[in-house]
Amino acid sequence: MLMDNLQSLRYFYPELTLIVAMLVVVIVDISFNRLRNVLNPLLTIAALLIAAYFTAYVNHGQEANLFLGMLALDSFAQFFKLFLLLAALLVVLGSLHSEELLQVHQGEFFALLLAVTLGMLLMANSINLAILYLSLELVSLTSYIMVGYLKGDRLSNEASLKYILFGAISTGSMLYGFSLIYGMTGSLNLYTIRDAFLSQGVQGFDQFTILLALVLTLAGFGFKTAAVPFHFWCPDVYAGAPTPVTAFLSVAPKAAGFAILVRFLFSGMTQTSGSEWGLVNGINWPLVLIGISVLTMTLGNIAALTQNNLKRMLAYSSIAHAGYILMGSVVLTGEGLKSMLIYMFVYLFMNLGAFLVVTIIYNSDRSFEIGDYHGMFKRAPFLTFAMGVFMLSLTGIPPFAGFLGKLYVFLAVIEKGLFWFAVVGTLNAAVAAFYYMRVIKAMVLEEGNGKTAPLHVSFLNQALLVALLIPNLILVVFWNPIERWTASSVKLFSGL
Amino acid sequence: MIPISYYLLLSAILFSIGVFGTMIKRNMVTIFMCIELMLNAVNLSFVAFARYHSLIDGQVFVFFVMAVAAAEAAVGLGIIVALFRNRQTLNVDEADLMKW
Numbered sequence: 001m002l003m004d005n006l007q008s009l010r011y012f013y014p015e016l017t018l019i020v021a022m023l024v025v026v027i028v029d030i031s032f033n034r035l036r037n038v039l040n041p042l043l044t045i046a047a048l049l050i051a052a053y054f055t056a057y058v059n060h061g062q063e064a065n066l067f068l069g070m071l072a073l074d075s076f077a078q079f080f081k082l083f084l085l086l087a088a089l090l091v092v093l094g095s096l097h098s099e100e101l102l103q104v105h106q107g108e109f110f111a112l113l114l115a116v117t118l119g120m121l122l123m124a125n126s127i128n129l130a131i132l133y134l135s136l137e138l139v140s141l142t143s144y145i146m147v148g149y150l151k152g153d154r155l156s157n158e159a160s161l162k163y164i165l166f167g168a169i170s171t172g173s174m175l176y177g178f179s180l181i182y183g184m185t186g187s188l189n190l191y192t193i194r195d196a197f198l199s200q201g202v203q204g205f206d207q208f209t210i211l212l213a214l215v216l217t218l219a220g221f222g223f224k225t226a227a228v229p230f231h232f233w234c235p236d237v238y239a240g241a242p243t244p245v246t247a248f249l250s251v252a253p254k255a256a257g258f259a260i261l262v263r264f265l266f267s268g269m270t271q272t273s274g275s276e277w278g279l280v281n282g283i284n285w286p287l288v289l290i291g292i293s294v295l296t297m298t299l300g301n302i303a304a305l306t307q308n309n310l311k312r313m314l315a316y317s318s319i320a321h322a323g324y325i326l327m328g329s330v331v332l333t334g335e336g337l338k339s340m341l342i343y344m345f346v347y348l349f350m351n352l353g354a355f356l357v358v359t360i361i362y363n364s365d366r367s368f369e370i371g372d373y374h375g376m377f378k379r380a381p382f383l384t385f386a387m388g389v390f391m392l393s394l395t396g397i398p399p400f401a402g403f404l405g406k407l408y409v410f411l412a413v414i415e416k417g418l419f420w421f422a423v424v425g426t427l428n429a430a431v432a433a434f435y436y437m438r439v440i441k442a443m444v445l446e447e448g449n450g451k452t453a454p455l456h457v458s459f460l461n462q463a464l465l466v467a468l469l470i471p472n473l474i475l476v477v478f479w480n481p482i483e484r485w486t487a488s489s490v491k492l493f494s495g496l
Numbered sequence: 497m498i499p500i501s502y503y504l505l506l507s508a509i510l511f512s513i514g515v516f517g518t519m520i521k522r523n524m525v526t527i528f529m530c531i532e533l534m535l536n537a538v539n540l541s542f543v544a545f546a547r548y549h550s551l552i553d554g555q556v557f558v559f560f561v562m563a564v565a566a567a568e569a570a571v572g573l574g575i576i577v578a579l580f581r582n583r584q585t586l587n588v589d590e591a592d593l594m595k596w
Contacts, residue, residue, distance in 0.1 A: 130557050137564045141571050148575050157579040158591045164572050165527060165588075169518050172534035175561065176511055179538050179554075183504075183545035188553050236594040312594075 001064050008066035011059055011073050014051040014081060015121055021047030022114040029107025036107055044092050044110040048117070052085040063493060069189050070131045072493035077125035079341060079489035080259045084124065087252040087348055088117040090468070094356045095244035097458045099363045104150060113248070116142045120256040127267065127493065129178045129188040132260055133171075136224065139253050140167045147241040147249070159240025166233035167223060174220025180213035190268035197269070214269075221264065224257030227326060228296040231319050235303075238315035243362060246311060247355030250318040255344050258325060262337060265329065267492055289330045294424055297323025301431045310358055311368045313435060314351070317394060320432060321347055327409045327425060331416045334490045339412040341486040343405035346475060350393040350402050353468035356461065357387045364455050370439060375448020380455035384443045386465045391436040393472045396429050401475040404482075503544035510537035524576050524586045528569060535565045 009016070021043055028039050055078055064073040092113065095101055101109060119138030126132040144167065148160025182188060184205050185196035197205075222230035238246045265285075300320030307313035325347070328340030358368065360383060365372055377384045393400035406429060410422045457465075475482060510533055517530030539558045546554025580586060 130553070130560060133557075134560055134564065137568070141564075141567055144571050144575065148578060151578050152582065154582050155593055157575065157582055158593050160575045161524070161579055161588070161591055164568075164575055165518070165531075168528075168531045168568055168572070169515070169534070172514070172531060172538065175535065175538040176541070179507075179541040179545065182542065182554055182557075183548070186545075186549040186551060188557065239594050 002069060003064055003066055005067055008064075008071075011062065011064055011066055013054040013058060014085075015118055017047055017051045017054065018114050018118040018121070022111050022118065025107065025111045025114065029111070040107055040110045041092060041096055044114060045089065047114060048085050048089045048092065051117075051121075052082060052089075055081045055085065065127075065493070066125075069191075070128045071122070071125045072127045073125060074491060074493040075489045076259075076262075076492050079486065080124035080255065081121050083255055083345065083348065084117060084120045084252050087248065087255070087352070088113060090348075090352050090464070091244055091248040091252075093460065093464050094247060094352065094359060097363070097461050098242065098244050098359050100150065100242040100359075101244060109146070109149065112142050112146050116146070116248075116253070120252055123256040124259040126260070127190045127263065129182070129190070129193075132264075133175065133178065136174075136220070136260070137171060139224075139256060140171065143245075143249060143253060146245045147237055149242055149245065153240075155240040156242065157240075159237045162233050162240075163237045166230075170219050170223035170230055173216045174223075177213045177216030177218075177220070180209055181217070184209060184213070190264065193268050217264070221257055221261045222292070225254050225261065225322050225326075226319050227292050227322055228299055228319070229292075231296070231299070234319055235312050235315040238318070239309060239312045239368075243311065243355060243359040246315075247352050247359070250314065250355065251348050251351055254318070254322060255348075258329075258340065258344065262329065262340070263492070265332070266337070286330050286332065289326060290418070290421060293323050293326035293330060294421070295323075296320070296326060297425065297428045301428050301435075304435050305431070307435070308370055309368050310370055310373070310439065313370070313439075314354055314358070317432065317435070318351065320428065321351070321394075323428070324406065324409055324425060327413055327421065330418070330421070331412045333412075333416075334487075335415060336412045337490040338483075338486045339405075339408035341489055342408045342482060345482065345486070346393070346401040346405040346471075349468050349471040349475075350390050350400075353386065353390040353465070353472065354394065356464060356468065357383060357390065360457055360461050360465075361455065365451075370442050372449065373439065373442045374446035375451070376443040376455070378448060379451065379453065380457065382462070383455060383457060383465070386469055387443060388440050389469055389472050391439050395433045395436045397433075399473075399476060401472045404476055404479055500544055500548045504541060507537045507541040507544065510534075510540065522587050522589055524579075524588055525573075527588065528572050528576075532565060532569065535561055 025040050025043055028043065029036050032039060059073060059078065062073050066073055116139055119135045119142065122131065122135035123139060126135055144160055144164045147163050148156050150156035181193060185193045187193050187196060219230055226234040238250065297320045300316045300323060304313050304316035307316060325340050325343050328336045328343065362368060389400060393402035396402045396406040410425055413422045514530045514534035514537060518527050521527050521530060539561055542554045542558050583590065
């Protein structure tokens with residue numbers, strides 16, 4: 001159902017809530033000097049919850065074509081919106097007691113965070129290249145600022161510069177790809193583009209132009225998801241940014257990047273009916289995606305082995321996880337898509353948890369070096385336990401949630417008959433076990449470095465740790481609702 | 497009437513100059529100018545295609561690109577100013593606190 005602008009507003013409440021909240025936060029920030037540090041977080045949390053309510057209940061199960069073919073409302077977008085709002089909410093809670101951010105003025109932080117979240121929600125349901133580009137830039141530009149948020153900090157500055165240079169060049173390349181696609185098909189709408197490709201057949205187009213356009217476009221998506229040839233910014237940006245921002249970047253924009261990648265491939269390039277993957281003849285799509293995925297996970301895991309800075313290590317580990325998530329896209333069926341969603345869902349809890357521990361330890365020790373984590377078990381047993389769970393979960397060891405993600409991804413690949421690909425993935429998980437275990441070893445087995453005072457963990461952070469631990473521990477038992485939820489979320493909007 | 501291939505060739509040349517510029521230039525501001533060049537190449541190609549297809553949406557897209565490019569330049573220059581205050585240099589090679 002094609003809706004005009006006024007009709008669409010009814011389905012646009014989540015985004016409208018975020019826009020209003022963003023403006024209110026800015027106003028509160030400049031007008032209430034005393035109350036703003038209390039009001040702004042509360043407003044942000046309330047806005048995220050209200051947006052999640054609208055997404056989950058009011059827009060539930062609807063399928064519509066909003067704003068004259070700009071946005072699609074479907075269960076796929078609904079999954080991503082809830083996922084992104086949850087990630088933003090957890091990051092807001094985790095940033096409240098972060099010493100790094102407390103030094104600087106906080107009002108803009110929440111406004112920026114709401115702006116990024118708005119951009120990501122739009123990314124998740126855009127079906128037009130124009131809105132796709134605009135929402136992607138909204139996310140990118142705001143995250144450049146968030147990365148460089150510590151103005152006097154040289155690392156933060158440098159991270160921000162590297163981010164914006166890589167980001168601008170990759171989105172420039174992506175735009176050139178868009179312009180070529182527009183030139184070939186005469187449309188910016190993904191479904192019309194697909195129909196143009198299908199009706200004329202790929203033979204009707206110059207093979208080299210198609211190849212060039214799609215490779216350039218993938219550069220932009222690869223940058224957002226930090227897949228391998230476009231990953232160079234990732235470790236530096238993650239290491240230099242304030243830790244809550246790093247936690248946010250490692251989960252939310254990455255997931256939004258996967259959302260547009262999936263939308264672009266599934267609705268823009270293939271028939272929705274099934275596994276029609278020979279559409280663009282010049283390119284063997286599964287092979288290209290397998291190549292990117294294998295490279296991404298292998299490089300991420302091997303580079304993580306030698307890192308001594310925990311933030312950098314987690315950055316490389318997040319690159320590796322992007323590789324695992326991409327494994328699901330290779331299969332190009334509902335099953336593969338479902339495994340991607342499950343992996344992202346469990347990845348949210350384990351990765352945000354790991355970064356929360358890093359934030360807490362930095363608050364008292366001012367260090368990200370693994371060497372300074374020695375003897376942490378004696379100083380903060382609960383924190384060490386939590387970190388152990390998150391690390392084992394990231395490795396994919398059975399009783400924890402990370403196992404569920406890896407299981408589904410590998411299953412999807414094996415069902416397709418790509419056994420060697422699953423073997424590569426498993427070997428990679430074994431390599432990854434080494435550096436995750438190294439953190440646990442440093443915290444538990446190594447002798448302390450002289451510091452014996454118990455580490456202070458604020459009540460809020462303890463509650464948040466528990467909240468992140470619970471999904472990591474119980475999701476394996478309660479996998480059934482997750483599976484049903486994701487299985488119902490793989491329905492992409494079918495077209496005009 | 498000038499055939500569309502001329503515009504596309506010019507656009508491709510501009511884009512390549514921009515890409516090579518971002519790789520070989522060492523001054524941050526020059527790199528940003530090269531990025532603007534890339535975006536303008538995209539704009540030219542969009543306008544040419546929009547004219548070729550007799551459609552309007554390609555031209556509207558160009559306005560979006562220009563607006564976003566302006567925002568990007570503003571953010572970029574802000575970051576450059578912050579970096580310059582801390583280091584007194586515009587050379588990207590000296591932004592090397594973090595490696596590997």
